[in-house]
Amino acid sequence: xxxxxxTPKFQVLKTGQSMTLQCAQDMNHEYMSxxxxxxxxxxxxxxxxxxxxxxxxxxxxxxxxxxxxxxEDFPLRLLSAAPSQTSVYFCASSDVYGTKNYGYTFGSGTxxxxx
Amino acid sequence: AQTVTQSQPEMSVQEAETxxxxxxxxxxxxxxxxxxxxxxxxxxxxxxxxxxxxxQQNATENRFSVNFxxxxxxxxxxxxxxxxxxxxxxxxxxxSYVAGGGADGLTFxxxxxxxxxx
Numbered sequence: 001x002x003x004x005x006x007t008p009k010f011q012v013l014k015t016g017q018s019m020t021l022q023c024a025q026d027m028n029h030e031y032m033s034x035x036x037x038x039x040x041x042x043x044x045x046x047x048x049x050x051x052x053x054x055x056x057x058x059x060x061x062x063x064x065x066x067x068x069x070x071x072e073d074f075p076l077r078l079l080s081a082a083p084s085q086t087s088v089y090f091c092a093s094s095d096v097y098g099t100k101n102y103g104y105t106f107g108s109g110t111x112x113x114x115x
Numbered sequence: 116a117q118t119v120t121q122s123q124p125e126m127s128v129q130e131a132e133t134x135x136x137x138x139x140x141x142x143x144x145x146x147x148x149x150x151x152x153x154x155x156x157x158x159x160x161x162x163x164x165x166x167x168x169x170x171q172q173n174a175t176e177n178r179f180s181v182n183f184x185x186x187x188x189x190x191x192x193x194x195x196x197x198x199x200x201x202x203x204x205x206x207x208x209x210x211s212y213v214a215g216g217g218a219d220g221l222t223f224x225x226x227x228x229x230x231x232x233x
Contacts, residue, residue, distance in 0.1 A: 031213070033220045042206060043160075045220040050213060058220050059116075090160060092221075097214045103150055104210075104221060106160035 002026050006091050006107035013081040013114045021076040021110050023091030031094040032074040033104065036060065036087040043090060049074055081114045088112070117142045117209050121224035128197050129232045135182075136192045136227045138207030146212035149183065149190045150221070155203040163205070166190065168212075194229075202231045 007022045025032065033048035045058030049068040063085060065077040074093075078085060088111050092104040118141045128134035140149070151163040166174045166183050173181050178195045194201055208221040 031219055035221075035223075040225060042223040042225040043208075043221070045222070048218075048220040050219055056218065059222075088158065092160070097212065102148065103162045103165050105162070106152075109158050 004091055004093050004105055004107035006089075006110050008110060009108065010111050011113070013078070013112065015081060015083060015114060017081050019078050019081065021078075021089055021091070021112070023074045023076065023107060024072050025074075025093040025105075026072065027093060027095070027105070028071060029093035029105075030071070030096050031104075032068065033058070033092050033094075034064070034066065034074070034076045035090045035092065036085075037090060037109075038087050046076065046089075078112075083114045086112060086114045117144070117147075117211070117222045119207050119209050119222050119224040121207055121227050123227045124225075125228040125230065127230040127232060128194075130197055130199060132197055133193060133195045134197055134229065136194075136205050136207075136229065138190045138192070138224055140188050140190065140207070140209050140222075142188070142209065144211055148210040148212070149181075150208040150210065151179070151181070151190075151192045152206045152208060152223075153201075153203045154206065154226075160206075164192065197231050199231050199233060202229060204228050 004025045034046040035043040037043045047066040049055045091107045094104045147168045149166045153161045164176045182191045204226045206226045207224040213219045
């Protein structure tokens, strides 16, 4: 049971480049979400999904796109990277309300640097 | 929108002693969940404890317990018998009751850096 897997772990991009951060979970969780962590800011929600085909914006969605074509995968796309998107990105998944594990399980994160 | 405030940027405690980390939140919702996450230097986010707002009983997980005061919108974490491995950033987080129509995802505080003195 791998849990939540994020790839890559580290990435350097040039300003204006696009890329996709991958996130996959093998726990059959309905809920998934993406966060960014900046120094002194805690974690902030970018986008979330409550099931395949359903996504919505979080607190800081600008510059990012998501899709959820399967239960397992929830990729995050940076359309045109900017230095302000330099951050550590976390993907997380959760079981549905009422279950024992109704709490988000996090991946190990991706450190992204935009130069 | 909900907000979560952790007023202690850093706390220090002697090994084997007890420490309490503070968290307050603001919401107009009546049903929600609260969590404490631990982030060691490895940066992995680890769920420490959770509390359902409809439960009056405070959650406990081994040496970790919470003091949940719903009316005061307060959710503190107590760590008993502190160990060197407890040293980490601790984040308080809020989650709406999605089945009741709320938006999903977690709202985090800015964290408290816990130092354990040997």
